[in-house]
Every structure is written in C-alpha cells, then in structure tokens.
Amino acid sequence: MSRLTDLIANAKAKDSQLGADLEREFRALSSRLSFGLNFERHKPEAVELPQRPVRRGDKVRVLPPRGSTTKGDRRLWQVKKIVKGGGKKRAELECLDTPAEQSTAQIDDLVVVAEFRDTIYPGLAATGKVSRGGDKPWHTVINGENYHVLKALTWTHRGKVDVIYIDPPYNTRDKDWKYNNDYVNADDLYRHSKWLAMMERRLVLAKELLNPADSVLIVTIDEKEYLRLGLLLEQMFPEARIQMVTSVINHSGVARDKEFYRADEYLFFVFFGDAAVTPIGEDMLNSPESMEGKRIDIWNRLLRRGTDAQREDSEKQFYPFWVDPKRKCIHSVGDYIPLGVSPNTVQPPAPNLVACWPIRSNESEGRWQISAATARKGLKEGTVRLGAYSRKRKRWSISYLRNAEKERIDRGEIEIVGKDENGVLILKQSDTVARIKNPVSVWNQRSHNAGAGGSNVIRALLPGRKFPFPKSVYAVEDALRFFVKENPEALVLDFFSGSGTTAHSVMRLNKQDGGRRQCICVTNNEVSADEQKALREQGLRPGDPDWEQWGICDYITKPRVQAAITGKTANGDPIRGDYKFTDEFPMAEGLLENAEFFTLTYETPVAVNYQTAFNRIASLLWLRAGSVGRRIDKLPKTGWEVVDSYGLLVELDRATDFLKAARKAKKLGIAYIVTDDERRFQAIARRLPEGVEAIRLYESYLKNFAFANGDDA
Ligand SMILES: C[S@@+](CC[C@H](N)C(=O)[O-])C[C@H]1O[C@@H](n2cnc3c(N)ncnc32)[C@H](O)[C@@H]1O
Structure with a gap:
C-alpha cells in the first residue's frame, strides 16, 4: 500500500482536490476487512409509508400515475409547502437528489418515505385480537417494516429474547424479495451485496434483543446464500458458537438442471452464552429402529x-x-x-x-x-456425579x-x-423401549417436508388462500424445541414471519406441555411481484384498502394465527384435518392461546409530543411489561393507573394512591413514572414494592420513543 500512498501524495501535490478525493476512497477501501466478506454497505434503504398523511417537511416520492406499471420517479423530494386549489391539495416540492430542482404535485400522488437514517417515532396501532388463553401472555403479530419494528423492540425487549427464528428471503429467484422498496432482479449485479446489507442491518438489531447469557439465533437458508450467510454470521458474532444443520425438506428433491436435485436446506444455529441443545428424544436422522441397543447419555x-x-x-x-x-x-x-x-x-x-x-x-x-x-x-x-473439568x-x-x-x-x-x-x-x-438420543447435525424428518407440514396446513386453515413457501410447522417446532423445551416461559421472535408458522409452532409447543411461551411475529404486508403488477394495472396503489387486503400480513398471517387458535377457517367453518406429529388431534380443536395484531405506525413528532398518540405508544408500554393482562390504552384521567403487569403514574401528586395500588397488585413488573425530575423519580421508585422495576418516561413523550439511526443505513 505504500506505493499507493506515494502516488496519492504526488497527486495531491499536482491537484489538491483530486488528491483529497483519491485519499478518501483509499481510506474507505483500506478500512474494510482484507479477509472475509466484503460487500457494499452504502446503499441506503428506505420504506414507503402509503398510509401516512403527507405533511410539510416530509420526505416523499412522486408516484407514477394510477394504472401505470412503471417504477416512476425514484428520487426523493421534500415537501416545502402545501397549497389548496380547485378542491385538491398540491405540494410544492424540492428535490433532495438533484438539489435546486423544484416541482409541484397533487398530494394524492405522493407517498411519504422514511429513510433508515431518519429518526422515527414508532407506535403500534391495535388492529384486532383473538383470545382463548385466559391469563396467558399474548402473542403479537406486527405488520411493518422489520428494521423499524426491531428498532422499537430495542425499547421493549432489549436482552429479553430467548430464541430468534428467521426464514429470510433466500434471494434465489427473480424478484423474490425487495431491497429499498424495489424487487431485486436476478441479473442485478449487486443482488448478493444488497442481500447482505439488508441482513446485516437487521441482525445488528436482533443481537441487541437476544439475552446475552443464554439465547439462540436460528436462520434458515438454501444453497444460494448459505456460504455468504455463514461468513456474515461468523463476522458479526465472533463471540458465539455457530453450527449449521442440513435438513431434508423435500424427499424427492427439487429439479436442478444438470445438477443434483435439491432435497435439503440449512439452518444456522448461533449460540450465545450458555445456550445449549436439550435432547428431545430423537436424533433427527436415524429411524428409532436403527438405534436399538446403542448407548446414550441421559445425564x-x-x-x-x-x-x-x-x-x-x-x-x-x-x-x-x-x-x-x-x-x-x-x-x-x-x-x-x-x-x-x-x-x-x-x-x-x-x-x-x-x-x-x-x-x-x-x-x-x-x-x-x-x-x-x-x-x-x-x-x-x-x-x-462429577462431570468434566474445563x-x-x-x-x-x-x-x-x-x-x-x-x-x-x-x-x-x-x-x-x-x-x-x-x-x-x-x-x-433397555433394548425394547425408545431411548433419548442426542440430536445430530443432519436432519431427515418426513414431518419437515414443506409441502405436507407447510402448504397443506395453510390450505386447511385458510382454504383457497396461498402463501409461497411456508415452512413446515413441525420443522419450526422441532428447531425451537431444542431450546425452549425446558423454558416454558420462553420468548421467541420471528421478524421475517411470512405466514406466521413460528407463532403457530410456539402455540403448539405450549399445548404439548402447558407452557406460557410467547411469540412476536413481524412481517410486512407485501404482495408478490406478479400480484403487484395486476393490481397496478387495475389502477390500485399500495395503501388502497383494495390493495392492502391482499398483503401477506392481512391476507395470510393474521387470519392464520386466528384460525389456529379458534379452530375455524377465515369463513368461520371448522378446520378440516388433524395435526399429525408427536401429537395427533383435530385442528378444529384450536389452541388455547391469546394473540393480538398490530400495525407499525410512524408518528409525527408533534403527535407524540402532545400525547395524542398515547394509545399507540400504550402498546409499547404493555409489550415491555410482558404483553400480559390488561393494557392502559388512554392517559388515565385520575393521573395514574395500575393494571395486571404494570402501572403508569402521570401526575406525581397522585403518587401515594399509585403506590398503594402498586403494593396491592400481585404481578406488577414495571412502574412507568412520567417526570423530567430525576430526584422525584428516584423518591417514588424507592417506595415501590420489591421486584418492581421503575422506568422513567420523560414528560415529552417524544424523547422516550425517538429512535435515531446509529448505523450506516
Ligand atoms: C421466506 S418468507 C418467511 C416464511 C415463513 N417462515 C413461513 O413459514 O411462512 C419471508 C417473509 O419476510 C417478509 N419480509 C421480507 N422483507 C421484510 C421486511 N423488510 N420487513 C418485514 N417483512 C419482510 C416477506 O413478506 C415474507 O413473507
């Protein structure tokens, strides 16, 4: 590199600007890893928010006319002014990508854009629920861009998640996933780089949510990205132990021209802290008969x-x-x-x-x-007995x-x-009875076939509705069971949840042993590339109710979770067919669980400041307290309220009553105290019953729920 440094010095002497530019590029290159995975991280991601009203100051894109299937103008504009005229509102715009360029557009033809580097004020709007689980904690399904949902979860669940299971887009086919709101083409030279950048941004946040002392990250993948994913995980989590499991998911194999038919896919297990596999009785590879007479460790x-x-x-x-x-x-x-x-x-x-x-x-x-x-x-x-010496x-x-x-x-x-x-x-x-075996790193289970345990289950629950490539519910169940079997209160997160298979698996695991495990499922409300084209041709746009109804979250995830719990299809008919796994019972019995559905909202600073958005922030307070029991949905008129798992004190003069109620509550976990005064906060916190965590909320709600971007996004 010294030769390059000399050349740069020479260039600087001749043309200082050129020299400075070269030096900057050189520094950027030399700061990258010389070994390992190099990829482009500088492509900013952004999410379009079609349901968010356009306001002055917003970043927007100008949409192509209704009926058009072109991409339209991809540049970002800022709304400088909103003017009324002829019954319609128009916006005066300034281009952010081509400075000094100005334009105007109808408000209806604009869509608000949140770039990942922007500060956001997330909220959760409740959109429905189903309850058959008594006082069990609630599973949550969140419709939203997972990057921003993960940001919000860093406030509610930092270090609290036991298992993350994700099945991200595999980047295998043309237009099978979106980067920066745009489907990625098979011939895009940056497709691997974009995929890695997308994964890395989300895994950085996922790591903040996992319990560092004992947790597992499970990522499924196939042969197109598994090498790159493996390296990415190695680079991102040097402190963790990583194993890759090969799992047969299609026994006849998917056709591969001139190649071996593909019968398997892979699961990366990233073990943090003390995380360990708990044997579940099967080795996952050999049939029980072939194991007769073998020694096993049951200590x-x-x-x-x-x-x-x-x-x-x-x-x-x-x-x-x-x-x-x-x-x-x-x-x-x-x-x-x-x-x-x-x-x-x-x-x-x-x-x-x-x-x-x-x-x-x-x-x-x-x-x-x-x-x-x-x-x-x-x-x-x-x-x-004494075990090994470390x-x-x-x-x-x-x-x-x-x-x-x-x-x-x-x-x-x-x-x-x-x-x-x-x-x-x-x-x-004994030679005659089944024995506990240690699971191995190659799995061959008929129940893991994506067709029978995935598509067929969805077909039974939601007749007539299709979801591409769901996982087998039994495959997810097995992968989770190794880590949650002995933790009946485990918290599982899936932020690429698609049809909601992970939530379904967690609910089934609870049924098997009476557990109170909880699942948070996050998915966007994407429609497939083909469907999207057809909808555009009909003159529809994202955000229109007639478009959104076909999105994954609304059309599949929520009704699937609802059907699994109620035992009834989306049309209200009893589900036909039985679960066929370690347990066999009619799907129509349903599952005794609770689930609530939310949509991620992007609050404006003004709304958060003046507390008008409290009911959306309310969900975050409830989630942080464990999503259990009742929720405080409105600012309490009395200045305070205590519900099952948490309390909220807004008017500090009412602290005595609040503390009295807090002492009476049996399962109180958190007391939120709204004040800017640290001294008064501490004074009240000291008087709380033992074991209740005091959390200070600033009087300006804005401060509590502003999620600025800390990374390169
Ligand atoms: C491969 S699928 C997961 C399938 C799931 N395991 C199942 O069994 O149904 C990946 C899902 O992640 C969703 N997704 C992709 N990018 C996302 C993003 N940035 N935010 C939220 N969801 C996303 C897609 O809509 C898709 O449904």
Whole structure:
C-alpha cells in the first residue's frame, strides 16, 4: 500500500482536490476487512409509508400515475409547502437528489418515505385480537417494516429474547424479495451485496434483543446464500458458537438442471452464552429402529440455565460440591450460603478438596437445579456425579439424573447395570423401549417436508388462500424445541414471519406441555411481484384498502394465527384435518392461546409530543411489561393507573394512591413514572414494592420513543 500512498501524495501535490478525493476512497477501501466478506454497505434503504398523511417537511416520492406499471420517479423530494386549489391539495416540492430542482404535485400522488437514517417515532396501532388463553401472555403479530419494528423492540425487549427464528428471503429467484422498496432482479449485479446489507442491518438489531447469557439465533437458508450467510454470521458474532444443520425438506428433491436435485436446506444455529441443545428424544436422522441397543447419555447438567438462573433467584440453591480432584469424585455437598456472603469465605472440609460452585459461563453466580439436601440424597443413591473439568473455566461440572430419568428407571426403560468405584449408577438402555438420543447435525424428518407440514396446513386453515413457501410447522417446532423445551416461559421472535408458522409452532409447543411461551411475529404486508403488477394495472396503489387486503400480513398471517387458535377457517367453518406429529388431534380443536395484531405506525413528532398518540405508544408500554393482562390504552384521567403487569403514574401528586395500588397488585413488573425530575423519580421508585422495576418516561413523550439511526443505513 505504500506505493499507493506515494502516488496519492504526488497527486495531491499536482491537484489538491483530486488528491483529497483519491485519499478518501483509499481510506474507505483500506478500512474494510482484507479477509472475509466484503460487500457494499452504502446503499441506503428506505420504506414507503402509503398510509401516512403527507405533511410539510416530509420526505416523499412522486408516484407514477394510477394504472401505470412503471417504477416512476425514484428520487426523493421534500415537501416545502402545501397549497389548496380547485378542491385538491398540491405540494410544492424540492428535490433532495438533484438539489435546486423544484416541482409541484397533487398530494394524492405522493407517498411519504422514511429513510433508515431518519429518526422515527414508532407506535403500534391495535388492529384486532383473538383470545382463548385466559391469563396467558399474548402473542403479537406486527405488520411493518422489520428494521423499524426491531428498532422499537430495542425499547421493549432489549436482552429479553430467548430464541430468534428467521426464514429470510433466500434471494434465489427473480424478484423474490425487495431491497429499498424495489424487487431485486436476478441479473442485478449487486443482488448478493444488497442481500447482505439488508441482513446485516437487521441482525445488528436482533443481537441487541437476544439475552446475552443464554439465547439462540436460528436462520434458515438454501444453497444460494448459505456460504455468504455463514461468513456474515461468523463476522458479526465472533463471540458465539455457530453450527449449521442440513435438513431434508423435500424427499424427492427439487429439479436442478444438470445438477443434483435439491432435497435439503440449512439452518444456522448461533449460540450465545450458555445456550445449549436439550435432547428431545430423537436424533433427527436415524429411524428409532436403527438405534436399538446403542448407548446414550441421559445425564443432565446440574447448573441451571435460562430464566431464574441467578443466585438471587433461589438463594438456597447456591452451595458448593466438594470435589476430590485426585480421585476425580465428589467428596460431599456443602451447605448453602446466604446472599451477600462470598463463596471465598467458605473453608473446605478437608485440605485436599476444591469447591465447585454454580458459576455460569459469564462468571456470574448462578444456582443449581436442586437443593443441597436433594443433592446429598442423589450423591448417596448415585444419581449425582462429577462431570468434566474445563481447563478454560478452571472448574468442574456436575450432572444428575432428573426425575424424568428416574421414572424411566422405575418403569424399566433404563436398566441399572451396577455402580462405579465412586458409587455412581452405571445405566444401560433397555433394548425394547425408545431411548433419548442426542440430536445430530443432519436432519431427515418426513414431518419437515414443506409441502405436507407447510402448504397443506395453510390450505386447511385458510382454504383457497396461498402463501409461497411456508415452512413446515413441525420443522419450526422441532428447531425451537431444542431450546425452549425446558423454558416454558420462553420468548421467541420471528421478524421475517411470512405466514406466521413460528407463532403457530410456539402455540403448539405450549399445548404439548402447558407452557406460557410467547411469540412476536413481524412481517410486512407485501404482495408478490406478479400480484403487484395486476393490481397496478387495475389502477390500485399500495395503501388502497383494495390493495392492502391482499398483503401477506392481512391476507395470510393474521387470519392464520386466528384460525389456529379458534379452530375455524377465515369463513368461520371448522378446520378440516388433524395435526399429525408427536401429537395427533383435530385442528378444529384450536389452541388455547391469546394473540393480538398490530400495525407499525410512524408518528409525527408533534403527535407524540402532545400525547395524542398515547394509545399507540400504550402498546409499547404493555409489550415491555410482558404483553400480559390488561393494557392502559388512554392517559388515565385520575393521573395514574395500575393494571395486571404494570402501572403508569402521570401526575406525581397522585403518587401515594399509585403506590398503594402498586403494593396491592400481585404481578406488577414495571412502574412507568412520567417526570423530567430525576430526584422525584428516584423518591417514588424507592417506595415501590420489591421486584418492581421503575422506568422513567420523560414528560415529552417524544424523547422516550425517538429512535435515531446509529448505523450506516
Ligand atoms: C421466506 S418468507 C418467511 C416464511 C415463513 N417462515 C413461513 O413459514 O411462512 C419471508 C417473509 O419476510 C417478509 N419480509 C421480507 N422483507 C421484510 C421486511 N423488510 N420487513 C418485514 N417483512 C419482510 C416477506 O413478506 C415474507 O413473507
């Protein structure tokens, strides 16, 4: 590079402007990674907001005339003035792409545009709900541009999501996805670059939502982008463990001219923190018969993962195992020590012993799954044993047999062969009964076929309606089960949710074990490229009700989730057919769950400021409190209100009444306190019941819900 630097210096001497320009380009190039994935990040994305009224100052595009199928003027304009004349409103415009160019246009021929670098003020307008789940948390389906929805979720769900499952556009065919509001052609030289830029922007936000201590990102993909996606994930998440699973989704294969027919696709699993696969009984590859007589490991880790896994969540489950490192066995189990007492103050019962405390991989204090008394009992009967020693972490792990395995022993499914020299049970799986197997990285499950488990399920739920390439509901269910099986309260997010398969899977998982897992589904209301052309020819435009009704979210996602819960098709008829998986039951039974539907809105600063948009912001407060129970939809006249999971105090003079109600509420999680005065906020926060999180909202709502752009978008 020094040769280039010399040349630039020479150029600068001859022509300072040219030299400066060259230097800037050179710096941009040299700042990029020399190895790995290089792609163009400088294509700004923008979203058109056809339902947003045009106001002065807005960024807009001028639409092609109704009936036209051309792209029209793609330039951005700013509305300088709105004038009335002849009963119609016209806008005076200044071009942002070609400075100094001015124009005028009918307001009806303009569409507001939000560029990703703009500050937005998101809100959520409720558009319907279905409830059969009693006091269970609500699943949410959000119609919107996922980049902006993810931004809004950074306020409601930062670090709270357990699993993200996404099935993004695969970039396989001509016009099968949109970049910057425009379908990408197969011959676009930048199609891979655009795809990567689109994915990267969203994954940066997704990372902020995942629980860093224990969560998983699952991304499905096929052979067109899997290499680039793998590298992108490696580059973006160096701290995570990444695995790729190959999954058969079409046993006869999709035709590939002169190539192997394609039968599979891929799932990238990105493991953060302590995230680990929980065996579910199947290895996902071999048929149960072929596994007869094989040995399996049914010992589980004693260190608790997932929710409530901190020392303070269960003080009594923080105690030491005293390990004899020479003999590689557990000598004894110590007593728990109260919160606040450091483990370093505890002396070993004998000098040769070392302590093994429940310390998590992020070095925070965790807890064991069972009490010290149960552990002692287990040690005696041989159902608690010493696991491996981690050189990196410099500590031992402990494993144990859960009650489920003990029951299998009692039932004779697992045979006790004897005890080892440390008194630990040696087990053998009975030859005649099914055994738990460790899942492998190649999956071959008939139930994962996209036709039977995807399209056919949608056909049953929404007769006559089609969605291209839904996932098999059972395939999504399996992928999730490995991570949520032992977390009945897990929060799952899918921000490319298409027909809503992920929400359907989460609801089915809940039915299987009585869980209260929750799913947030985000999708836009796109119509396919072909449909779009036909609608334009009819003189329709995005934003027209006759156009929007055909969009994915309104036509498929919401009615599908509704049908899955009610057991009735969109026409109100009982759904015909049965679920055919680990559980078989008529789809017409429905699922005992709650779901609410929202559309992302872009509030104007004025509306947010003067609280007129409160009912749309209200949904964000409710979401942050866990989307459970009632919602405060209007600013309370009394100056405060407390509902099931949260409270809102607007007039601080009413703090005493508010606190009284807060103390009475049994499941209160959050108290929102509206004030600019930090001192008064702290004073009220201190008087809240233990465990209630106090969140300050500025009096100017604008400040709380302004999402500026921090990246290159
Ligand atoms: C491959 S499909 C997902 C299918 C889904 N797994 C299923 O089983 O139905 C991807 C979906 O993401 C949606 N989508 C694409 N780009 C989006 C964006 N920027 N914001 C929101 N949704 C988007 C598309 O409308 C499409 O429905």
